[in-house]
Amino acid sequence: MVRKVKKASRRPKIAEGNSSAVTKIPADHTFSFCIQFNEELSLDLEATSCVKCQPAIQHKVLDLLTGKELGPNEVGELYVRAPHITGRYLKPGNQIETSSIDKDGWFETGDLCFMDEKRNLYIKDRVKFTYRYKYDVVMPTEVESVLQQHPDVQEAGVVGISHPDTHSATRALVVLKPGRGCSAKDLCKFVADRCPEHKQLHAGVQFVKSLPVNKGGKLDRQALKSLAVSGI
Structure with missing residues (x-):
């Protein structure tokens, strides 16, 4: 029994x-x-x-x-x-x-x-979270999913930064796991090897201590965009 x-x-x-x-x-x-x-x-x-x-x-x-x-x-x-x-x-x-x-x-x-x-x-x-790279629509969650596969990445948030030639360019804000130390170049290559051109990190990688979240505990994409634009 x-x-x-x-x-x-x-x-x-x-x-x-x-x-x-x-x-x-x-x-x-x-x-x-x-x-x-x-x-x-x-x-x-x-x-x-x-x-x-x-x-x-x-x-x-x-x-x-x-x-x-x-x-x-x-x-x-x-x-x-x-x-x-x-x-x-x-x-x-x-x-x-x-x-x-x-x-x-x-x-x-x-x-x-x-x-x-x-x-x-x-x-x-x-x-409202998507953006354009030339004539393609980019969904940030798809790029974030790829970044999360990297063994050094703890969290990642992706936003589109305004660009005069491509409308927007993708920038990733990344929190590394404790004791890990991959470079921005490493992560750009990691994404480039797995994604088509419009999903690649053309605006680079920005390392942060934490990602902003809203009251519901979800990623605050508006605050994330402000953080990316300010470059802090």
Whole structure:
């Protein structure tokens, strides 16, 4: 009996991921949260999806630059439409904010995602955190994921720095593990060996003691950008 209990209490390995939610869309009508798993994990891709929207929800994925509707496995911004989506909502201080709904009723979620052939949704990042390198969109979480694979890196945050020729250039702010001492050149090469040109660290690496976080304990990307621009 004891053996059976122990066997039943064993838990499968849990993959670590990031979650996000759309507060203007009631959770009982559509997805309540979406999980983005590290790409190097050997999991069934469909298991990392936030599944499908409910039948009452119309949804589409549009290209960030052209606004064209995309097909399966193409990354763009998620738009949804349904009669119950909130047009306005109350912010702290009793201030009313209007949702991003166009004249046809499509709500701009701000989520960067793609759909597979079964129309399962996969959240990649928030649109506001992305930036352009020439004609390509860069998702900082993808570059951060590569940097985290380096044995000397404890934490990494990536931002786009304004550049006159390429629109933006990628800079990484890195916290090294205690006792480790790789150089900025080493990390630039590490990323260059694993990423296409638009994801490479063209604005270099900045070593910091810690990365800024918000009240929720998540990486504060606005503060990170200020830190990168100031060069402190």
